[in-house]
Amino acid sequence: MTLMVVGLSHRTAALEVLERASLDPAAAASTVSAVTACPHVEEAFVLSTCNRVEVYAEVTRFHGGVAAVGEALSRRIGLPLDELGDQLYVHYEDAGVEHLFRVACGLDSMAVGEAQILGQLRSALRELHASGRGGGALDRLLQTALRVGKRAHSETSLDAAGASLVDAAIARAEAVLGPVAGRSALVVGAGAMSALAATTLARAGMGVVVANRTPERAERLAAAVGGRAAGLDALRAEVAAADVVVSCTGAVGHVLDVAVVASALLDRPHRPLLLADLALPRDVDPDVATLPGAHLVDLEGLGADLAGTAVADDLRAVRTIVTEEVAAYAASLRVADVAPTVVALRAQARHVVDTEMRRLAGRVELDDATRAEVDRAVHRIVEKLLHTPTVRVKELAEEPGGAGYAAALRALFDLEVVGGAAGAPRAGGAPLSGSVAEAVGRTP
Incomplete structure (x- = not known):
């Protein structure tokens, strides 16, 4: 799964379209239900303010996700998708994360630096939890965006x-x-x-x-x-x-x-x-x-x-914060994707040790103390052998393209990974942005 955002704002849409797109909590919940009914969308939340309406979603198929969100917004606004398409923008993977962090900091607001958007993000997080969809990838993304926005306002004078x-x-x-x-x-x-x-x-x-x-x-x-x-x-x-x-x-x-x-x-x-x-x-x-x-x-x-004024310095500082936080978030996702591979490798090692210890017990008669000591010795040997590669693969995963090292481990040890890490695209791939009309011609 990977992140995608489809929306419209004061930068792209006519004012009358924005007014028609405005979503109260009930309409936002209805929109989320319509979007998540699509088999390509795992979870979603809506961010709705007077200047923007955006749907963030974790999707398994790019085009299917774009179509589901676009159609839901088209029905809500009452405009055919082919007429609405050029007013909708799409951000994907790292570009979607960066967009949300910029929004959280107030860099994308009409009143640059306004902090009211943080309240909207909190509302979106509450709605996500109220719907029973909390605890997933979007929950983590929203909480990170809130932290980034608070950091921007506490470390700079962006409000001014x-x-x-x-x-x-x-x-x-x-x-x-x-x-x-x-x-x-x-x-x-x-x-x-x-x-x-x-x-x-x-x-x-x-x-x-x-x-x-x-x-x-x-x-x-x-x-x-x-x-x-x-x-x-x-x-x-x-x-x-x-x-x-x-x-x-x-x-x-x-x-x-x-x-x-x-x-x-x-x-x-x-x-x-x-x-x-x-x-x-x-x-x-x-x-x-x-x-x-x-x-x-x-x-x-x-x-x-x-x-050259303090305001310009603050804007540069906030942009730097966003860049740092996007990189850190992408690295954390890559590390999280490696974790199931490490778990699978250690589980395989434990299985091999347990199997061999049972075989040894059937061939050699050992008292309990000796058997326990042999068991501890074998486990220590395995732990020492696995320590460096598992620590190193996590370190390497923090770098762009690091998922390849986990893939190599899975291939070398013929690991069966339980979870979403085995080859699933994550933030950190080629970021995509543009309008819906442009996006439908892409194949990420």
């Missing part, structure tokens, strides 16, 4: 990364506009990153307007920062009235295109406009930067502004 991006945007605005206190800001979106932006802008003394496709969410966020709510249908007028626009909606496609911004600029001649695009994928058409009076900065530009 999102706020630092907004601070960098304000610094850009001050370079263009001068002091921002008393000026107006438009925040497009009402998610976690938008809430962080609205709060930071309000603290800087700016009047905040929140525009969102869902009026209730815009009103809640605006009320929290003492601002005003607006609908996306009034976007052009709100852009025209603002000095700073910060956009982070999670939509696929440009929320602010050249036509909207160019039209808004006509109503504010000689007044520069700073637009900060904090979204992935981008909310603001990059061509907006060519418009006179428009000053556009995106995540790449803000990241460059933060280069």
Whole structure:
């Protein structure tokens, strides 16, 4: 068996698709039941947040697992799989482990570094246990991901990364506009990153307007920062009235295109406009930067502004943590896969010793003390002979490709291994990532 994750997030899917894909606990349990009904899927869990829906599964067949998860999500969302396929991504083996660890650390969130995802992981772990599927490979993976996420937040100041991006945007605005206190800001979106932006802008003394496709969410966020709510249908007028626009909606496609911004600029001649695009994928058409009076900065530009700062150091440190933890997890799986081979080798040795001791007892009359001493001596000899190869094969198994040494032991000693280690693919093979549409053409 091996790990596979199929999902969609703010990086790949349209907002309306994400909303339709949102799973409450009952729907998540139903999705898991549908997925595990497939003969190629051994166990699964769902990670569902406002920005992502992902199904993690231990599978015996790659294509069968992809098809089962894809069809379950297709039914849930109400879109044919061939239409949904390009919005779904697939990660396999090490790439799946790395993806989950990045998610746990907040590196894949709209608000970089947010820690709320750890709560979602805990919920997924509780659901896994409640369903009676705890104790397996996915249980271990979730617990490791939780530890990795906690390590990232305890060893770095990653929690401040999102706020630092907004601070960098304000610094850009001050370079263009001068002091921002008393000026107006438009925040497009009402998610976690938008809430962080609205709060930071309000603290800087700016009047905040929140525009969102869902009026209730815009009103809640605006009320929290003492601002005003607006609908996306009034976007052009709100852009025209603002000095700073910060956009982070999670939509696929440009929320602010050249036509909207160019039209808004006509109503504010000689007044520069700073637009900060904090979204992935981008909310603001990059061509907006060519418009006179428009000053556009995106995540790449803000990241460059933060280069050399503590935030950049923290991001690098977290990426290093993820890389280390993925390697350690893969090594632990390889060692675990070797364990049944070592157990089988030692069991075979005990069987040979016991057989020979019984044969000896039938041919030579020994008193109990002598028989016990001979038995201990033979067992010590066997233990010493096996000690170095069994310890060494575990050490070698920690390295990529180390499973070959266990395979050699099984071949040399003609071992029958009970368990999933004998040749089963594990994390540590060629990692695969991409969309469902691409994945169906692969043969891992």
